[in-house]
Amino acid sequence: xxxxxxRHQSQHSGRPRPAGFDPAGLAARLGERVLGQEPAVAAAVxxxxxAAVGATDPDRPLAxxxxxxxxxxxxxxxxxxxxxxxRTGPDDLCRVDMNALAQEHYAASxxxxxxxxxxxxxxxxxxxxxxxxxxxYRPGIVxxxxxxxxxxxxxxxxxxxxxSGTLRLASGQQTISFRNSLVFLTSNLGSxxxxxxxxxxWRRVFGARAGARGDRAALDxxxxxxxxxxxxxxxxxxxxxxxxxxxxxxxxxxxxxxLLAARLRKRSVELTTADAVTDLVVEAGFDPVYxxxxxxxxxxxxxxxxxxxxxxxxxxxxxxxxxxHATVAEGVVRAEAxxxxx
Numbered sequence: 001x002x003x004x005x006x007r008h009q010s011q012h013s014g015r016p017r018p019a020g021f022d023p024a025g026l027a028a029r030l031g032e033r034v035l036g037q038e039p040a041v042a043a044a045v046x047x048x049x050x051a052a053v054g055a056t057d058p059d060r061p062l063a064x065x066x067x068x069x070x071x072x073x074x075x076x077x078x079x080x081x082x083x084x085x086x087r088t089g090p091d092d093l094c095r096v097d098m099n100a101l102a103q104e105h106y107a108a109s110x111x112x113x114x115x116x117x118x119x120x121x122x123x124x125x126x127x128x129x130x131x132x133x134x135x136x137y138r139p140g141i142v143x144x145x146x147x148x149x150x151x152x153x154x155x156x157x158x159x160x161x162x163x164s165g166t167l168r169l170a171s172g173q174q175t176i177s178f179r180n181s182l183v184f185l186t187s188n189l190g191s192x193x194x195x196x197x198x199x200x201x202w203r204r205v206f207g208a209r210a211g212a213r214g215d216r217a218a219l220d221x222x223x224x225x226x227x228x229x230x231x232x233x234x235x236x237x238x239x240x241x242x243x244x245x246x247x248x249x250x251x252x253x254x255x256x257x258x259l260l261a262a263r264l265r266k267r268s269v270e271l272t273t274a275d276a277v278t279d280l281v282v283e284a285g286f287d288p289v290y291x292x293x294x295x296x297x298x299x300x301x302x303x304x305x306x307x308x309x310x311x312x313x314x315x316x317x318x319x320x321x322x323x324x325h326a327t328v329a330e331g332v333v334r335a336e337a338x339x340x341x342x
Contacts, residue, residue, distance in 0.1 A: 023049050061162065069240060076145065144183070194219070303333050
């Protein structure tokens with residue numbers, strides 16, 4: 001994406017030129033895949049817009065966003081969609097599982113092996129330099145997943161990264177620059193409190209809107225209890241993801257079914273599904289507490305399995321073009337397959 005190249009030019013000319021960057025279009029595309037989280041999508045677009053015009057501190061990462069909310073609501077998916085927009089695909093990012101750094105003796109892998117230890121000369125670390133540093137035409141993207149699970153030693157090292165935009169490896173001979181990186185941190189802080197709130201009978205009394213405001217306040221309080229002020233001061237913006245409603249879960253199920261149909265289309269199979277199939281997937285996979293994470297599993301077992309069985313009965317493993325229509329009968333998905341003629 002060229003806007004970062006122009007950011008570098010603006011450091012010399014003093015006049016950023018954000019050609020080719022369309023915030024409205026980007027927001028629309030992100031919103032097509034991250035459903036029901038408009039404020040979080042807007043926060044990501046704001047961060048990219050600031051980077052596009054060169055309004056960010058050149059001695060820090062391009063943006064640092066903390067994504068908080070319950071599980072299964074799209075936090076990681078938002079980062080993957082940003083990677084798909086700015087780099088070569090949704091997996092073209094450096095993802096660090098902070099849960100794996102919960103013990104102090106594993107924390108050393110964050111900055112690599114110290115002098116005298118195996119790997120110190122090779123400057124091994126958790127970070128892939130290419131996806132962290134990016135290039136003049138596209139930013140690096142780094143995801144610190146479940147940041148609250150990391151050992152305090154790791155959080156102190158991360159604090160320095162967010163403050164200076166660089167990480168000095170333990171060997172002392174090399175550094176990794178994050179100054180051309182978009183840094184995302186995800187957290188499930190407050191999820192237990194949100195689960196309790198969603199089960200409360202008072203939520204029905206006060207209504208969904210008041211409940212959502214209370215959820216945001218609970219998440220904000222959980223974040224402030226856990227992180228030190230000096231850490232939060234390095235965060236450019238905190239994007240709050242709210243629990244998914246059942247209508248949003250239905251949209252997620254419909255999206256996942258469309259993706260399944262697109263995959264089958266590449267194998268010369270035209271899949272159509274009745275509305276009742278979507279309803280059944282939501283019933284089987286959606287949980288108000290755990291979000292839509294189970295929807296994909298439900299599609300695999302509830303829909304994809306009978307579709308695969310129908311195709312194998314019809315054509316085996318050949319590549320003959322076929323049509324499959326999935327409906328619901330007696331509470332289960334029934335798939336009927338036929339060979340496409342002509």
